[in-house]
Amino acid sequence: MKALIVSAPADRPLAEQIAAHLDAELAVAEVRAFPDEETYVRIDSEVSGRQVVVVANLVRPNAKVLPALFLAETARELDAASIGLATPYLPYMRQDARFAPGEGLTSRYFGALISRSFDWLATIDPHLHRYHSLDECYAIPSRVAESATPIARWLVENIERPLIVGPDEESYQWVAAVAQKAGLPSVIMDKIRHGDREVKVTGSGLPPWTDQTPVILDDIISTGRTMVETVRHLREAGLKPPVCVGVHALFVGDAYQILRGSGVERVVTCNTISHLSNAIDVIGELAAAVGTFIED
Numbered sequence: 001m002k003a004l005i006v007s008a009p010a011d012r013p014l015a016e017q018i019a020a021h022l023d024a025e026l027a028v029a030e031v032r033a034f035p036d037e038e039t040y041v042r043i044d045s046e047v048s049g050r051q052v053v054v055v056a057n058l059v060r061p062n063a064k065v066l067p068a069l070f071l072a073e074t075a076r077e078l079d080a081a082s083i084g085l086a087t088p089y090l091p092y093m094r095q096d097a098r099f100a101p102g103e104g105l106t107s108r109y110f111g112a113l114i115s116r117s118f119d120w121l122a123t124i125d126p127h128l129h130r131y132h133s134l135d136e137c138y139a140i141p142s143r144v145a146e147s148a149t150p151i152a153r154w155l156v157e158n159i160e161r162p163l164i165v166g167p168d169e170e171s172y173q174w175v176a177a178v179a180q181k182a183g184l185p186s187v188i189m190d191k192i193r194h195g196d197r198e199v200k201v202t203g204s205g206l207p208p209w210t211d212q213t214p215v216i217l218d219d220i221i222s223t224g225r226t227m228v229e230t231v232r233h234l235r236e237a238g239l240k241p242p243v244c245v246g247v248h249a250l251f252v253g254d255a256y257q258i259l260r261g262s263g264v265e266r267v268v269t270c271n272t273i274s275h276l277s278n279a280i281d282v283i284g285e286l287a288a289a290v291g292t293f294i295e296d
Contacts (some may be wrong), residue, residue, distance in 0.1 A: 001049065001050055002023065002024050002025045002050075003022065003024040003025070003050065003051040003052070003053055003294040004024065004025050004027050004045060004046075004047065004050045004051070004052050004053070004080075005018060005019045005022075005024050005025065005026050005027060005053050005055055006027040006029050006043060006045075006052055006053065006054050006055070006071050006075065007027075007029065007054065007055040007056060007071075008029070008031040008056065008064075008067050008068075008071070009031060010057075011055050011056055011057055014055055014057055014088070014283070015055040017283045017287070018053070018055055018086060018283065018286065018287045018290060021283070021284055021287030021288070021291075022287055022290060022291055022294065024053070024294070025045070027043055027044075027045040027047075027052075028043075028044040028045050029041070029042065029043050029044065029045070029071065030042040030044065031067050031070075031071070039066055039067050039070055041067060041070045041071050041074055042074070043071065043074055043075060043078065047075050047078035047079065047080050048078060048079040048080070049079065049080075049081050050080055050081055051080070051081050051082045051084075051293075051294045052072075052075040052080040052081075052082065052083045052084070053083075053084050053085075053086050053290055053294065054068055054071050054072050054075070054083065054084070054085050054086070054118070055086045055087075056068040056071075056085065056086075056087055057087055057088055057089060057272075057273065058087045058089060058090065058091050059089045059091065059248075059250065059272075059273045060091075061091040061092065065113070068085065069113070069114075069117045072085070072117040072118055073117055076117075082119045082120070082293070082294075083117070083118055083119050084118055084119055084120040084121065084122065084290065084293050084294070085114060085118045085120070085121050085122070086122045086123075086286060086289075086290045087121075087122075087123050088123065088124045088271075088272035088273070088282070088283070088286055089123070089124070089248050089272050089273055090121075090123040090124075090126040090127075091110070092106050092107050092109075092110035092111075093107050093126050093127040093128070093131075094107070094127055094129075094220075095107050096129055096130040096131055097130050107131070107137050108137045110137075111134070111137030111138040111139070112137075112139070114138065114140075115138050115139040115140045118140055119140060119141075120140050120141045120142065120143075120293045121134070121138060121140055121141070121142040121143075122142070122143045122144075122145065122286060122289040122290045122292075122293065123142070123143075123144060123145065123286070123289075124144070124145045124146075124147060124247070124270070124272050124282055124285060124286050125144065125145070125146060125147050125174070125219055125247045125248070125272075126144060127219055127220060128173075129170050141293075143289035143290075143292055143293070144289070145282070145285035145286045145288065145289040146177065146285065147174075147247045147270050147272075147280070147282045147285065148174065148177035148178045148181050149181055149285070150270065150280050150281060150282050150285065151178050151217070151245060151247075151270070151280055152178045152181035152182035152184075153182075154268070154279065154280045155178070155182055155184065155215060155245075156182050159213050159215060159243060160213055161211065161212045161213055162182070162184050162212065162213050162214075162215045162243075163184070163185050163186070163187065163209045163212035163213065163214050163215065163239075164178055164179050164182075164184055164185070164186040164187075164215050164217050165186070165187055165188075165189065165214045165215060165216045165217065165230065165234065165242065166186065166187070166188040166189060166216075166217060166218070167189050167216060167218055167226045167227060167229075167230040168188070168189060168190065168226065169188060169190075170218075170219075171188070171217060171218045171219065172188055174217055174218065174219050174247065175188060175217050178217060185209070185212070187209070189230055189233065209239065210237075210238050210239055210240075212239070212240070213240050213242070213243060213265070214234050214239050214240065214242040214243070215242065215243045215244075215245055216230050216231065216234075216242050216243070216244045216245065217245045217246075218245075218246055218247075219246070219247045219248060220246065220247065220248045220250055221244070221246035221248070221249055221250060221251060221255065221259070221267075221269065222250040222251070222252050222255065223252050223253075223255050224251065224252075224255035224256070224258055224259040225255075227244050227246075227259055227262075228258060228259055228262045230242075231244070231259075231262045231263055231264055232262070232263075235263055240265070241263055241264055241265040242264055242265060243264065243265050243266045243267075243268065244259060244264050244266070244267045244268070245268050245269070245280075246267075246268075246269045246270070246277075247269070247270050247272060247282075248269070248270070248272050248273055249269035249270075249272075249273045249275035249277055249278065250273065251275060251277075256275075256276075256277065268280065270282045271283060
């Protein structure tokens with residue numbers, strides 16, 4: 001029996017892509033708000049005994065988590081054999097430590113919440129910094145699909161003489177993976193953060209790379225301040241206008257416009273979050289991760 005892909009209407013295009021990759025069935029599902037804004041869900045497809053995949057892009061998660069949880073619990077009561085969550089962007093990963101007394105460790109709280117309703121989780125490049133794996137905050141099996149191969153392929157096909165630049169040590173894991181797969185040189189900058197929107201980027205060793213096209217690579221572009229500051233540092237060092245590449249295109253407020261106006265050649269992102277900068281398709285990688293669960 002084919003796996004059943006379930007989603008809210010907003011995530012239907014993503015669900016269709018994943019279903020096509022896996023030759024799975026798309027469920028007939030209804031998710032809507034009552035007049036008082038409470039959530040109504042209904043799965044009008046045969047669920048009993050089937051492997052169910054709830055597809056939900058949890059970017060800006062607070063309005064999206066409850067419908068996903070309710071779909072999972074509905075499938076559970078309809079006697080699904082298993083219920084997994086496929087989300088290209090996994091939120092609540094950056095608060096992975098208490099930086100000030102009294103702060104909530106929301107990454108762990110969110111992990112516990114998801115783990116209560118789902119049997120497994122598949123996502124793309126979660127922001128793992130102080131955590132070594134999702135097992136440290138999720139009590140269910142997980143698969144992490146990596147964007148490194150599609151990004152490396154895109155760089156080789158589209159950029160002349162790329163130099164991959166990581167704006168800080170947190171970007172090292174993505175920079176190293178892409179550089180290795182593409183056979184490209186890389187450097188890592190140093191970053192000092194003074195607040196959510198104020199950073200300082202420094203680094204040495206750039207002058208030998210003045211004939212290269214710098215490619216600033218990071219997993220999340222949120223306020224864009226880190227990349228803007230990195231662009232400024234690279235231009236002051238005499239390098240060419242850089243290409244900025246991000247896995248997850250959050251772009252809070254006017255961040256995209258600010259980054260585009262900072263002296264970059266181009267801004268490119270993966271399609272984990274729908275944005276006009278999307279140029280690198282990674283949904284096949286997510287579908288493959290989902291497939292490891294439903295084919296077991």
